[in-house]
Amino acid sequence: MQKATRIDLFNFRTPQMRAFHMAWFAFFVCFFAWFGIAPLMKVVREELALTPAQVGNTIIASVAVTVLARMLIGRLCDRFGPRRTYAGLLVLGSLPVMAIGLANSYEAFLLFRLAIGVIGASFVITQYHTSLMFAPNIVGTANATTAGWGNLGGGVTQMVMPLVFAGFVGLGFTEAVSWRLAMLVAGLVCLTTGIAYYFLTQDTPEGNFEDLPEHPRLISRGSFRLAARDYRVWVLFVLYAACFGIELTINNVAALYFADYFTLDLKTAGTVAALFGLMNIFARTLGGVVGDLFGRRWGLAGRVRWLFLAILGEGLALILFSQMKLLGLAIATLLLFSLFVQMSEGATYAVVPFLNRKALGSVTGIIGAGGNAGAVLAGFLFKGALPWNQALFLLGLIIVGVAFLAFAVRFSEADERAVQAETARLLAAQPVTA
Template sequence: MKIERIGKATKIKLFSLKAPHMRTFHLAWLAFFLCFFGWFGIAPLMAVIRDEFALTKAQIGNTIIASVAITVLARLAIGFLCDKIGPRITYSALLIIGALPVMLIGLSNSYESFLFFRLAIGVIGASFVITQYHTSVMFAPNVVGTANATTAGWGNLGGGVTQMIMPLIFTAFVGLGFVSGQAWRWAMVIPGAVLILMGILYYKFTTDTPEGNISDLKKRDPLYKMRPSNAKVSFFRIAKDYRVWSLFVIYGACFGVELTINNIAAIYYKDYFALDLKTAGLIAGLFGLMNLFARTLGGFFGDKAGIKWGLKGRVYFLFAVLLAEGLALMLFSQMSILPLAIGTMILFSLFVQASEGATFSVTPFINKKAIGVVSGIVGAGGNAGAVAAGFLFKSEDLTYPEILFILGGIVVGVSFLTFLVRFSAEAELESKIEMDESLAEKARSLLEKKLPAKPEVETDPVS
């Protein structure tokens, strides 16, 4: 039996759920949003937990490292699973299993047990790789950067929203009569329960590819091969590509920095600007809220640069926004007046998230036969960067502003690694042909909508 071929989407129809592309788009970003909410739900409550467990600065640094460390390995593994069993089952399983430590962190009764659960929660950070993989499968080259950036950016938004919402949930439990030591524990049950519900919805309403689920397609056609494919490209072959590791470090300098800021922003504003927990959380949340559009802008302009200048245009744009991110972070670190600190933080947030979007406007073109593995390695770089930054924050000799300034300088240096990400003339030509086909398909689709429908013509049956 032949399989009906449904191509990749050449445009993003935000208000449509008819096609599998857009159902996947919306469920992917929502799933990632909830993963982020659960992943960093504990961060804005750290001031309360610090007092309860009498945590030192070094111990808080260890919890920051733990929250992102295991995600490095999880992202590498999850990319492989996406290639092998498809994103639908992989995502559904991750959501449901990852919800358990989110809810169970309330069982912590010491620094050691809290550290263990903080480590376990980090597994759900691998959801990013599935999100990028799934949208890469569903969308054509002319919009894949925008699609990847938007789903990831709106998902990252969960890191900002949780800074605002979790203190309110905590306060609500206190209002119900719970003491603070009980309130933060019950508050973490909420995001865990929602993650389980999301896992069920993702399994029910998404498909692995535009044509359907991999298992069904193989049953209907034993010769069917998933378009981004995988089986013939080993992990080790991908690991030999220096461009992948360049992007690994680059993503560590943008997403790794974002993860770090998500972990320390609330406590930073509370300690250095003498704010209460709710106010500090609201201001810290502004950093994450920029994901509403900032990461999308990175992917969008990456696509535009790709349309005009080819793959090298995507790389040059990535360099520009990454350099701007580093400079903006250095500026933010020097602000001691609250309004100026907020303003420069928002500017920095714009560039850090645009850099993330720009990174994943390049990543799908490194090796189209192993999108999952490449995305997994690059995505793991983000968490590796956060782990490295976490060691800086453990230092008793450096203040947070000094650490942020150093971190900004590192990002400036890393921005020059973008020039190692090069593509052959053949790859540039192949990309141009595929881009032209995508643009032509988009133009045909627009033209068909504008043309009047052809009248039906009745014909006599042949006797």
């Protein structure tokens, strides 16, 4: 069985489409649990008497450990395959999600927030798995859609977790107990999904890694060094920091931003903040689709040009959002910014699968870690030294400058010909419904 040359959303029979659907759903669940506490931070802040600096530290902690986790998880994907790696991450990652309810001090809360960040490495497995399952003509769209629908969890959690919290309060539990029970629910969903991933997916169209002794995974022994020697990987590391890193930051601060700057209550602020993440239902996919279209028309260089345009638009939109004083205009510009930031992410991973096929997991992991590194650096702007609207304006200026780094990502004529040949071969072969 070969890589799929198209996406058939309602087909669950083939290994390609089972991997597609399980990959986005698993990432959705991880994202939901990863940022499940963010819309409840107003309650947590009051209960634990957190200072602005301490709130900022928890924001940084939630994404800091993911930098290392993503680099490690890419190496594990190369060695053990996405099926076993994803199942293990979900099961182990569910533990701190549930255990954060035991926190009764700032220090304990910070520690659990740090541990929860490990599940953010799930993104790497999602992109790795779909890259193994889909052909070059459609891989950008497949990667963008699975990641985008997964990122949707960051928007859904902004709406759902306050409702879960309110449900427990309605049952008679105190607010202090209710936010803890809400996180317990999120952790149980992670645990269940991990078990399902193990039994419902396989690593490649041909089978699982452990059943394919001649599979190229054997190169994995030096895959990280191979990936790290490619300067393009580090350029994309920075570019991904400027898009996904900013999305993570907004997921962490949006509810508090609208609550503090527009005097909205917890539920309303969470609903408005959710709009940012909910754009993932189509925006990241759109970035991948356009990347594939540019690739068909102008080759790998076309994919890079689209990446530049998307990140440039993101920076300009964030500058505009930071200046809004009226709620209606703030929401409208938030949606515009969300469109560009998520298209930028899709555009990035429409380029990634073509950098180094022999070290795909490590390449994916390093670049994915860039997103979290960007979130860590951006988090320092939200510790109280600057008003948050000024911090957002500064971030927008930085993103505009970073966009021009895209032109440093270059491919050889041999790379271009190899992709064209592979695409032609797969399209000419017996079509696979997947």
